[in-house]
Amino acid sequence: MYLVKVYVTLKKGILDPQGVTIRGALEALDYKNVRDVRTGKYMELELDAPTAEAARQEAEEMARRLLANPVIEDYRLEVEEARA
């Protein structure tokens, strides 16, 4: 079994209203050095697959089809071996 960590973030240049607001809140807390905040999603998939590469390929496909919206989002995967 493999543990696939999926990070979904807004593409560079896509406005992130939540990030903008969080940055403003940090500034109000006197953290004046925060230039930008970008929000995203984190998902963990427990995946049965014969190899790490197979797990990655399948997770890639899942990310493209459902987990991320390629129009506005990017994704990044980390695959780890996990005990069943």
Place this chain on the structure above:
Amino acid sequence: MKFGVVVFPGSNCDADCYHAVKNVLGAECDYLWHQDRSVAGYDAIILPGGFSYGDYLRTGAIARFSPIMAAVADFARAGGLVLGICNGFQILLEAGLLPGAMRRNIGLSFRCEFVNVRVENTDTPFTSAYRPGQVLRLPIAHGEGNYYADPETLAALEAGGQVVLRYSEPDGRISEAANPNGSLHNIAALINKEGNVLGMMPHPERASEAILGSEDGRGIFISILRYLERRRGK
């Protein structure tokens, strides 16, 4: 003429659409369950507003894979009329039946209010009952209506007359102040290149009778009916 209103888990404007079509317009209408696999026998399909699948993951992202959506996509590809309202618009974007995507509203507010929209294209099956440039008063209710498309797509949409409604001032001027959600080019409604799939953030079904505060939305349903009758008459 028979309309079908798709009911997803979490739809909450399905009954309003059904009422507008059946009782206001006087056309035939059925509810279609999201698990159905066919839309055979219907002349127009409405994807209603709401929060399908709780807006989990992204608005419309899960609904787009429900069994009925394959049939709706085939229906659209064959030239059938599909109207997506609010969450229905978001589902059409996720399904790739319309280009682009929705981001969170600018200002992070869920905007629930009447807005003004200017009719940009009346040469569609959904807007022929309006005058070019007519300003409609319609309600919106969404947290994710901030339309985005890349610059090339946006230019193609504009060049092709695919922007059907734009947020405007009451006198029709397009301004940033009139834009409730940050949507690029003040886009409130889009049609596909083929001209048979329309997505709109405002709710015409909630503005189809005087008692609801506006009748401006009724023209959408009247336009569809006229189009279908003309098509059948041919």
